[in-house]
Amino acid sequence: MYHERQSRQMCLVHALNALFQRPQFSSQSLDEICYALNDKRWFNPHRSMLGLGNYDANVLMSALGMYDYQVFSSIFAMLFFVHIFMFSRLWLCGLMVGCR
Numbered sequence: 686m687y688h689e690r691q692s693r694q695m696c697l698v699h700a701l702n703a704l705f706q707r708p709q710f711s712s713q714s715l716d717e718i719c720y721a722l723n724d725k726r727w728f729n730p731h732r733s734m735l736g737l738g739n740y741d742a743n744v745l746m747s748a749l750g751m752y753d754y755q756v757f758s759s760i761f762a763m764l765f766f767v768h769i770f771m772f773s774r775l776w777l778c779g780l781m782v783g784c785r
Contacts, residue, residue, distance in 0.1 A: 697715060719731040
């Protein structure tokens with residue numbers, strides 16, 4: 686079983702690498718996805734402006750789409766709710782996503 690220790694707010698990096706069971710993604714590769722979604726470097730709405738991670742669900746869907754995985758709309762709504770609910774209270778959480 687592949688596992689990475691949590692660093693900063695790189696939850697999505699670690700979750701994707703755990704899903705693929707290898708170091709498939711890095712903060713740099715997810716940053717590139719953010720820039721493809723929106724070319725703003727400093728105030729990119731898809732990640733933390735401090736460069737700490739905290740990528741949004743659009744980055745997750747784009748990263749999975751690169752490998753022909755898809756996120757279902759009900760899971761997307763749940764991700765949005767969990768992101769708002771959990772991080773508004775400064776809780777950290779892990780989330781397993783079913784992919785097809």
